Every structure is written in C-alpha cells, then in structure tokens.
Amino acid sequence: MEAFLAQNVDAYYLRIMIFIGINIILALGLNLITGVTGQLSMGHAGFMSLGAYTSAILSMHFGTPFFLAIIAGALLAALFGFLIGIPTLRLDGDYLAMVTIGFAEIIRVFFLNFEPGGKAVGLSGIPQETTFTIVWIIVIVVIILNSKLFKSRVGRSLYAIRENEIAAESCGINTTRMKVLAFTVGSLLGGLGGGLYAHYMYYINPQDFGFMKSIEILNMVVLGGMGSIPGTIIGVIILTLAPEVLRVVAEYRLLVYGALLVILMIFRPNGLLGDVRIYDLKKRWGKKEVKI
C-alpha cells in the first residue's frame, strides 16, 4: 500500500493528506470537549505535546514498539485530562478557557526545560513510522466510534450539558462526571494525534505546541460546526489546505486566511455545518415524511 502510494501520488500531496488525517483526530478530540459538551478548552496543544513527547521518548530511548509508544502517549494525555478535568470543570466559559490556556503553557515550559526532551532544541531522530495507511485507519475508527457515541445515551447527555446544564441535572445527568469523561476522551485523542505527529515529523520542539496550535485546532472545530463530525472534518480540510492553496498570494497569505475566517463567521456563525441536519434539508426539498 505504502509503496503503491509513494509511486503514484506526489509526495507533497501525500504529506498534506497525512496532516489532514492527524488534524481530524486532534479536532475530533476537541470537538468532543468544546463542540459537543460545550466546555471551551483552549489548551488542546498541551495534550498533543504530552502525547508527542511521551511516545517519542519511549520509542527513541526505550525502543518501545511504535503502537505501544503511541498508545502510552495517548493514555498519559488522557490521565492528565482526567486530573485537570476534576477541579477545573466546575468552572465554565471564560474561566475554563483561562485554566486550559495556563495548563498548555505549563506543559510547554516544562518541555522547554526537560532534559530527555532535548529542552529548547527539541527532539530529533524520532523514527518515522506514521504512514498514510495507519493514520487513515485510525481516523476511520475514531470517526465511527465518535458517531456511535454521539447517538448513544451518554452522547445525548453531553449535548444536553452544552444546551442547558441545570436542565440536564434535573434529568438525572451527573454533569460533572460527564464533563470529566468528555475531557478525558478528548485529551486521549489529542495525545493520540500528538504521537502520530511526532512519528511523522521526525523532529519536534516545544514551540510546535504553543498557544497558536491550540487556537488553530479550535478554529477547525468552530469553523466546521460545533458538535458535528462532518462539520469538523470539513473545517480541518479547509484550514489545512488554506495555507497551502494561499501560497499564490505569497506574503499576504495570513491576511487572506484571517479575512476568510472573519467572513465565514459573519455568514455562518454556527460554523459551516453547525446546525445543518439531513432532516431539515429533506423537508426543505419537499418530502413530508422522513426518517433519521
């Protein structure tokens, strides 16, 4: 498979496809926290770096097999998500955003001073094990599990928390527990994406996982549509491709990129697919009785 792809697909396009895959995993993690459960997290890159460094150090210094290293990184990120979630998820809105920014900064500064992680120089020589096939198999599994979860009892309760927390409590939902659950699973996906990223890039350094990275992932979720899986995927594709496509305008690239975001948010404030349902589309096209 890899050999076939390497022969027939331009290396540049292959690379972008892999980035899209990794970003989908990261963004679906944040979508679970922010899009579905409504808890604004602005520190997703922190979990990503935990997964990246853990898996990279394990495979470089301890010779851990690729898959084990990646899973260990994801689990460590999930553990941190869980530990941070318990005290902070009692906060909401702006306060939670502040705390998550702070957490991501702590992680970044920690790795800036972390000897086995190469400090500010970063970590290079990570075995390049992430391939197109591996990334996209994981993406498909994550998408299927996510969509099943969203349609289940637990998934509905997460949406309910986003819509109205007091009403959710009155329906017998333990909102704190559900929020911690969403935060933990979201962090796990962040760590998983980070591990794949590290094993693709060959080289990582703490600046890769700064505040801007968190915002970039948040943009993908918000642009695509909060809480919608197809929306998140479209958001990822647009925002991963935009910097590449906009190379034609050279130094005005970031300017156009910013303007694009502003325009989209004015015309689709809920994101591209944030409030689009198949049911509504079918109704608009004149069919009376539809099933979902």
Place this chain on the structure above:
Amino acid sequence: MSILEMEKISQEFGGLRAVDGVNLAIEEKEIFGIIGPNGAGKTTLFNIITGIYVPIEGRLIFKGKQLNRMAPHDIARLGIARTFQNIRLFDKLSVLDNVRVGCHGVTHCGFWSGMLGLPSSRKEEGLILSRSQELLEIVGLYDKRYEYADNLAYGEQRRLEIARALALEPSLLLLDEPGAGMNSAEKDELMGLIRQIRDNRDLTILLVEHDMNLVMNICERIAVLDYGRKIAEGTPNEVKNDEKVIQSYLGVSA
C-alpha cells in the same frame, strides 16, 4: 402517608430571608398548589426541593429519605422531576431527543456499551425510543418530533418540558408556573393534561402558579406563601376565604 415533608425550611440570600421556616406535607397522589405574590419564595422552594439550593436550615424528607445536601441529579433519580418557570429546553436538540435525554436518570448504559453499540445498549435505545414516542403522543407533539425544540411555539415548549419530566418516571412532579404565557384555551388543555397524567401515572403533582383560576380549579390543596412564610394552607375554598390571604393579595383594609 405523605410523600414529601418539609420541616422548618429556610433559605437566605445575602441577608434576605427568601424562605422562612416553611412546614409542608404533600400527600401521595394529590395535586398541591403553592401560590403567593411575586417574590414570595415559591420558586426558591422548588430549587431547594430539587437540590439546586441547599437550605440553611430545616429538613426535607422524600419517601422517608432525607434530601438535604444531595446533588440535583441524585434527587432526580429518586423520582422528583420538574419543569422550569423560564423554559429550559435543549434548544438545538430535536423534540424527540429532548425527551430521550429525560430518560437518562432511569436508564443505565454507559460510555463503552454506547460507543461500541453492544446489544445491551441497542436494547435500551429501543426502549427509550418507544417510551419517548409514547410520551410525545400524550402531550400531542408526536408530529413535531424531529423539529428543533426552539422552533416550537411557546405552549408547545411548555408541554415538551412536561414530557421530558415524565420521561424520568417520577413519583413527584414539580411544575413551576406551567400556565405562564398561555391563553385560556391552552390553559384549559393544560389542566386536562395535568389531571390526565396524575390519574394515569400514579403521580403526585406540586405546582406553583399565578393564575388563580387554574390553581383553584385543579388543586386539591393549596398553600399560600408571603415573604417566605406560609400564611395559609387548605382546600381552595378555605384559602379563598382566609383573612390573611385576602390581606396579602389585596392589601390591608383600614
């Protein structure tokens, strides 16, 4: 036997005594009304029963269990469901999903079984779906089950809240101003609905309402609150003719 007992319940907000030593006993299967002027502490009392506020003193006993200091979701699971004065629906969920979420407290499938689609979860989902559809038929919203909740008309939203509360299979249902903002035809319909669900579902209903007509028509017993104190309790006729009630509603006559 009384299903809910309140003993000397008091609540303060920054020195203001919102509820002051209220004693109440609600009997099983009755429709009990709480009335009183604005700011009398009616909704505060509801929030204390459902665990949103912790009273500064007093005891709250539901079916022999003490409720003080229990979390709202645990109280809900004991079988106390409520609606809200200012409607709190899950706006961007479908009508059907609103009721399905209401079933949360009486169903059990967790994260893994839901995500992996295990048979136990699929079986439970079937149950939830049929129960929710049945409830929507009772409140007359079955045809709108795929609409977003915030696309419903005001009266329909009130009825959806009742359906969502009933999904919890409660033994005590708290209705916070169920008739607010409804016209008289809708109110008549609502009274019919309240009686019907009480008779068919072994429910005790406790309601707060401003509309005297509705309260006097439907409630079997009434308590009157004023400035956080209970000033009268009894059948609609007793309350109607009570000296203190007339004073608090119409002012003191010279």
